Amino acid sequence: MEVELKEMLNDLESLKRSLTDPSHSAPIDKLQLRVERLTSLAKTGPVRRSKVQDMSAEVVDSNPYSRLMALQRMGIVKNYERIREFSVAIVGVGGVGSVAAEMLTRCGIGRLLLYDYDKVELANMNRLFFRPEQSGMTKTDAAVQTLSDINPDVVLESYTLNITTVQGFETFTSSLKDKSFRPNKEGSGVDLVLSCVDNYEARMAVNQACNELNQTWMESGVSEDAVSGHIQLLIPGETACFACAPPLVVASGIDERTLKREGVCAASLPTTMGVVAGLLVQNTLKYLLNFGNVSPYLGYNSLKDFFPTMEMKPNPQCSNFACLERQKEYLLVKPARDAASKAKMEAEASSVTEAPLHLDNEWEISVVDDSEPDRKEAKSSDALPEGLVRELPSADDFQKPPAEAADSTVDDLEELRKQLDALNS
Amino acid sequence: MEGWDPNTKSTLTQIPLLTTKAGPRDGPAWTQRLKEEYKSLIAYTQMNKSNDNDWFRISAANPEGTRWTGKCWYVHNLLKYEFDLQFDIPVTYPATAPELELPQLDGKTQKMYRGGKICLTVHFKPLWAKNCPRFGVAHALCLGLAPWLAAEIPILVDSGMIKHKDDAATSAES
Ligand SMILES: [Zn+2]
Numbered sequence: 247m248e249v250e251l252k253e254m255l256n257d258l259e260s261l262k263r264s265l266t267d268p269s270h271s272a273p274i275d276k277l278q279l280r281v282e283r284l285t286s287l288a289k290t291g292p293v294r295r296s297k298v299q300d301m302s303a304e305v306v307d308s309n310p311y312s313r314l315m316a317l318q319r320m321g322i323v324k325n326y327e328r329i330r331e332f333s334v335a336i337v338g339v340g341g342v343g344s345v346a347a348e349m350l351t352r353c354g355i356g357r358l359l360l361y362d363y364d365k366v367e368l369a370n371m372n373r374l375f376f377r378p379e380q381s382g383m384t385k386t387d388a389a390v391q392t393l394s395d396i397n398p399d400v401v402l403e404s405y406t407l408n409i410t411t412v413q414g415f416e417t418f419t420s421s422l423k424d425k426s427f428r429p430n431k432e433g434s435g436v437d438l439v440l441s442c443v444d445n446y447e448a449r450m451a452v453n454q455a456c457n458e459l460n461q462t463w464m465e466s467g468v469s470e471d472a473v474s475g476h477i478q479l480l481i482p483g484e485t486a487c488f489a490c491a492p493p494l495v496v497a498s499g500i501d502e503r504t505l506k507r508e509g510v511c512a513a514s515l516p517t518t519m520g521v522v523a524g525l526l527v528q529n530t531l532k533y534l535l536n537f538g539n540v541s542p543y544l545g546y547n548s549l550k551d552f553f554p555t556m557e558m559k560p561n562p563q564c565s566n567f568a569c570l571e572r573q574k575e576y577l578l579v580k581p582a583r584d585a586a587s588k589a590k591m592e593a594e595a596s597s598v599t600e601a602p603l604h605l606d607n608e609w610e611i612s613v614v615d616d617s618e619p620d621r622k623e624a625k626s627s628d629a630l631p632e633g634l635v636r637e638l639p640s641a642d643d644f645q646k647p648p649a650e651a652a653d654s655t656v657d658d659l660e661e662l663r664k665q666l667d668a669l670n671s
Numbered sequence: 672m673e674g675w676d677p678n679t680k681s682t683l684t685q686i687p688l689l690t691t692k693a694g695p696r697d698g699p700a701w702t703q704r705l706k707e708e709y710k711s712l713i714a715y716t717q718m719n720k721s722n723d724n725d726w727f728r729i730s731a732a733n734p735e736g737t738r739w740t741g742k743c744w745y746v747h748n749l750l751k752y753e754f755d756l757q758f759d760i761p762v763t764y765p766a767t768a769p770e771l772e773l774p775q776l777d778g779k780t781q782k783m784y785r786g787g788k789i790c791l792t793v794h795f796k797p798l799w800a801k802n803c804p805r806f807g808v809a810h811a812l813c814l815g816l817a818p819w820l821a822a823e824i825p826i827l828v829d830s831g832m833i834k835h836k837d838d839a840a841t842s843a844e845s
Pocket of ligand 1: 487489490
């Protein structure tokens with residue numbers, strides 16, 4: 247555009263020179279001024295930020311990472327730059343997932359994998375991230391558009407699919423296994439999976455994939471009445487999986503019977519979703535960059551501003567076969583793990599005595615307690631802390647009936663299919 | 672079974688229960704489960720026909736039996752309203768129920784998620800979870816789709832969101 251405007255200025259100039267009557271030059275002067283103004287307007291248009299080779303801690307206004315690298319200078323994070331090595335998969339690019347993706351993008355995450363089958367529509371505009379002009383685009387494509395503008399350093403992959411279908415699930419698991427981004431990484435191709443979906447079916451599909459791949463993941467959710475939410479860390483074999491016990495949700499304190507559901511499926515608020523996305527990504531950063539305490543479960547009740555927490559051990563009777571396999575593996579390596587954590591504890595204890603804390607600083611006294619590694623006994627599934635409830639009941643115990651329940655004696659699939667077709671015709 | 676009308680309850684108890692806990696990725700066990708699905712669907716369809724309450728057609732759209740398509744209909748003010756019905760068997764089936772879709776009604780009612788997936792009552796998922804793996808496709812139709820049609824179709828018709836096909840034809844001609 248700037249080139250075109252410059253050409254236009256040149257044309258006007260030669261037009262002015264070719265005039266025989268100088269009294270006609272005034273309107274041309276005016277035109278030239280307008281074009282000059284347009285040129286300066288064009289120059290202030292959108293700028294694309296270029297890629298950055300190394301994360302620098304230099305505090306200049308052109309460095310997008312200076313405030314993040316300051317975390318390292320302050321001693322909060324040991325090595326912030328490691329964030330560029332990590333891959334995070336975000337399943338569900340809705341009210342929570344899109345905001346989580348933007349946060350990780352701004353933090354300079356190495357690679358994001360985005361999964362969703364939905365399109366952006368105007369009904370989503372009460373939430374953050376997507377813009378009205380993106381209506382009709384797939385959520386994954388619209389997200390890649392915005393995120394690559396914000397931070398071109400992030401490697402973005404988008405998958406428009408439904409992970410609960412056989413085919414979608416297949417693509418989902420194989421994309422998680424792909425290690426081309428960091429070939430020497432142990433385990434799968436991603437460091438963490440974030441579930442930001444809005445339904446039980448999709449959560450169970452993420453759980454299935456992560457149990458099979460031995461993949462650590464975090465669950466997030468916002469209640470259908472939009473006033474509470476939660477995040478949960480799931481490490482296959484070590485913590486409860488999503489199928490170990492019926493899902494745990496924050497009690498809003500609203501009587502279900504007074505909740506009016508006529509005419510609506512679900513409500514949503516940008517605030518609750520933003521808070522949950524923030525909690526989720528904060529836990530993600532702590533987990534990836536190894537600082538602070540990673541929460542195993544953190545609830546959010548917005549009506550009471552109450553944040554219940556708890557831990558859940560895996561259920562040895564879990565209905566998920568892959569979960570039981572991971573539990574066995576975890577128990578096998580328990581002695582080695584215990585020895586390692588004991589050694590680490592002793593090393594930490596000796597380093598504490600070598601460099602005693604300033605006793606005159608009352609604020610630092612609590613630091614010793616925080617590093618206490620012995621975890622509180624995880625709660626059994628029936629004793630829930632205040633403010634948490636089970637969303638669904640457990641499956642009833644049942645004995646296989648001695649006789650086939652259906653009275654039909656036919657047991658050939660093709661024959662049965664024909665029978666149904668006959669009834670359908 | 673709190674929250675269900677007596678009609679739904681009595682119908683439900685007559686649909687044969689299933690026993691094999693297997694999903695579409697479970698190989699031979701899934702074939703076994705598929706046979707049970709057919710038996711229970713056949714019994715349910717026969718029962719509907721003999722009670723003069725035939726209201727759906729459904730059949731597997733692929734040999735693996737993971738995708739199902741068909742029709743369902745509802746009679747309101749003596750007029751029959753018919754819709755396409757489709758769903759996939761999820762990978763985590765039967766721990767999670769199939770999500771029933773009526774694509775023609777997508778965007779016409781609040782009681783629907785994107786893609787035309789019907790929004791089930793608060794009573795459906797708990798009952799399904801409690802009865803895993805005994806409930807199958809027939810139970811999902813009986814507990815999920817039938818009450819949904821009964822509640823939503825009259826509203827959609829009365830509000831003019833959907834028109835009877837004869838009505839639509841006459842208005843198109845005029
Ligand atoms: Zn489990």
